[in-house]
Amino acid sequence: MSTPGDSTPLIPELSAAGPLWTNATVSISLKYESGKTFKEEVAATAKTVEGKYVVTTVRSQFYKQPMDSITTYDEEASAYKVWAIYGETLTEGHIVYDLQKKVFAVNSTYGDGFTELGVGSYFATESSDRTFIFKSGALFCTRESKTRPASNSK
Numbered sequence: 589m590s591t592p593g594d595s596t597p598l599i600p601e602l603s604a605a606g607p608l609w610t611n612a613t614v615s616i617s618l619k620y621e622s623g624k625t626f627k628e629e630v631a632a633t634a635k636t637v638e639g640k641y642v643v644t645t646v647r648s649q650f651y652k653q654p655m656d657s658i659t660t661y662d663e664e665a666s667a668y669k670v671w672a673i674y675g676e677t678l679t680e681g682h683i684v685y686d687l688q689k690k691v692f693a694v695n696s697t698y699g700d701g702f703t704e705l706g707v708g709s710y711f712a713t714e715s716s717d718r719t720f721i722f723k724s725g726a727l728f729c730t731r732e733s734k735t736r737p738a739s740n741s742k
Contacts, residue, residue: 589643589648589725594635594636594639595636596635596636596640596737597631597639597690598636598639598640598642599640599661601606601661602624602636602640602642602660602661602668603669604661604685604687605661605668605683605685605687605692606685606690606692606710606715607633607712607715607737608636608713609632609634609712609736609737610633610634610635610731610738611631611633611737611738612631612632612633612634612733612735612736612738612739613627613629613631613632613734613736613737614624614629614630614632614646614733614734615627615628615732615733615734615735616628616629616630616732616733617727617732617733618729618730618731619687619730620728620729621705621726621727621728621729623675623713625681626650626659627641628648628649628650628716630647630742631646631647631738632644632645632646632647632735635646640651640660640661641655641658641659641660642658642659642660643657643658644656644657644658644659645657646704651674653674653675655672655673655674656671656673656674657671657673657679658672658673659683659704664727664738665682668682668683668684668685669681669682670676670682670683670694670696671685672696677698677699678698679696679697679698679704679727680696680697680698681694681696681697681704682694682695682696683696684719689709690709690710691707691708691709691710692704692707692709692710692717693706693707693709694707694717694719695704700727701723701724702721702722702723703721703722703725704720704721705719705720706718706719706720706721706731712714713736713737714734714735714736715734715735715736716734716735717732717733718731718732719728719731719732
């Protein structure tokens with residue numbers, strides 16, 4: 589279970605980048621190029637650290653292990669950086685927001701030739717995105733997700 593984080597207010601860039609739900613439910617749908625599909629609903633928790641980082645944990649029942657991520661704002665790049673670890677795989681990515689339109693784009697790389705490109709939108713009650721996952725330059729699968737605050741979330 590996640591700890592609540594600290595009481596340091598988030599830096600303005602992180603607080604402007606959509607709602608922060610300490611407890612959320614994520615509905616994930618994967619469609620592989622082979623035609624195989626997979627759906628799962630997972631629990632996600634988030635906390636803040638020193639007002640500069642958002643630490644999120646997603647718990648998959650299917651994969652039996654959590655995925656942890658850290659998001660922060662990089663002033664030099666005027667973009668958000670995210671690192672995630674899933675098992676022994678480390679992912680590094682960047683997120684760019686249009687705060688007026690409440691949309692974002694994300695790219696990341698990991699493992700042996702994987703690249704992800706995604707776009708999404710967010711509102712006070714829901715965030716959704718569509719991500720294209722490539723392996724060695726070829727489309728491998730498409731992931732769609734919707735995140736909503738859990739009933740006990742802030």
